[in-house]
Amino acid sequence: MTGARITGIGTSLPDRVVTNFDLEQTLDTSHDWIVERTGIHERHIGESTTQLGLEASQKALAMAGVDPVDLDLIVFATTTPDSLFPIGGCLVQDALGAHRSGAVDLNAACSGFMYALIAGYGYIGRGISKVLVVGAETLSRIVDWDDRSTAILFGDGAGAVVLEATTDANDSLLGWHTGSKGSAGSILRCTDMRGFIEMEGKEVFRQAVLAIEETVGITLERAGVGVDEVDAFVFHQANVRIIDAACKRIGADPARSIKVIQHTGNTSSASIPLTIDEGLRTGAIANGDTVLMAGFGAGMTYASALLRWGP
Ligand SMILES: CC(C)(COP(=O)(O)OP(=O)(O)OC[C@H]1O[C@@H](n2cnc3c(N)ncnc32)[C@H](O)[C@@H]1OP(=O)(O)O)[C@@H](O)C(=O)NCCC(=O)NCCS
Incomplete structure (x- = not known):
């Protein structure tokens, strides 16, 4: 391995x-x-x-x-x-x-x-x-x-x-989970590359918070790590209120969730690396930290991973 x-x-x-x-x-x-x-x-x-x-x-x-x-x-x-x-x-x-x-x-x-x-x-x-x-x-x-x-x-x-x-089996991936909910597909759609995003904002908001709660819970359980042991949270940047609501539901201190959305808006699949980069620049993520990342989006899809940062 x-x-x-x-x-x-x-x-x-x-x-x-x-x-x-x-x-x-x-x-x-x-x-x-x-x-x-x-x-x-x-x-x-x-x-x-x-x-x-x-x-x-x-x-x-x-x-x-x-x-x-x-x-x-x-x-x-x-x-x-x-x-x-x-x-x-x-x-x-x-x-x-x-x-x-x-x-x-x-x-x-x-x-x-x-x-x-x-x-x-x-x-x-x-x-x-x-x-x-x-x-x-x-x-x-x-x-x-x-x-x-x-x-x-x-x-x-x-x-x-x-x-x-790595040369040894010392994996930085401590836990992960992927999930989806196709039955909620209609709440966020773009059915044609030349078409536009259609969205039921309030329902997307509600589903997003539930998705983060579920995926983070499973990843932490698989890793055998408590929410208090996580040093930094990197969530998909769709809405600051979604991030704060998700932190509340999982019992995490919102101050440990890194945010870049104020400058970027929702950049979809770019948002997590943009947020990690922000965390590294501000010192919110340092070598040895446990970093919990979670994304959610249309589909609906959601996924999370717990990483040990650095060498
Ligand atoms: C879109 C979103 C910001 C709307 O916020 P909200 O608090 O749910 O607001 P509502 O949709 O209930 O709208 C409230 C009022 O503001 C109005 N409104 C909507 N957009 C507005 C805007 N850009 N500026 C001013 N008013 C606006 C609405 O028409 C509504 O007016 P009404 O009360 O007279 O009907 C919020 O629902 C959201 O972020 N949802 C998740 C979207 C998302 O993350 N999508 C991507 C997922 S990957």
Whole structure:
């Protein structure tokens, strides 16, 4: 049995910032309403999913000191690929010059990065040694900018991590869980790549809190770790109130949950690596910490993982 750990992380956000005040110009909304109901102040919009994913990947590889040629596999999580095919993983593989690497796209909506990360650990457990896990999105392309109930929520961005096999069986993945609830599929939909996100906001909110509670409970139980032993919580960044409500339900101190949503909005499968990166920069995540990550999204899908951070 081979262990694995994250050796590099990188993120990318488009340069263009769209503030709530900008949205006030075109929508019947206000900065105060958006902040009070969501915690979002601004989001980044622009570039392509491939470009954002590439930039994040290059930074993650540089931090890990891994040459792209040595990558075995790219797992590319996205709901908004630039084309159905060639797939996003192949576009990034080519741009990186990762000639030896395999590539696959994975779509689990906003849980995509969690599913991709868990898959990455699984592939390494079966004998390969270097996996690049990417979450990259341009949700701005499927948002109806005339619909105030969804346009205020989403943004573009990407994050990537390099996963490498460890020489011993000392795995940094302490526990994990994946779940789904297809019966709730209709509450958050985009039925056509040229169509728009449709959402029953209140029901998504309710289901999201329940999903986090369930998946976190199972992961902690599998790991044999109590909620008080977790140093940092990294939840999908969809709404600050969802994160706070989920912390309350699982009995976690909200102060230990890292937030980046105020600057990014909901970036779907990019949100978890963007939040980890924020935690590393602010010192909220340090070597040796136990970090609990949980995602939820359309489908519904949800997933979580408990990691021991660092070497
Ligand atoms: C979308 C969301 C912010 C709405 O907040 P809410 O507190 O549930 O608000 P409601 O939908 O009940 O709307 C309350 C009122 O504000 C209005 N409103 C909706 N969007 C508004 C906006 N952008 N600006 C101002 N008013 C708005 C509604 O029309 C409603 O008005 P009414 O009372 O006159 O009918 C919230 O439900 C949410 O975040 N849900 C989860 C969405 C999500 O996370 N999706 C992605 C999951 S991966």
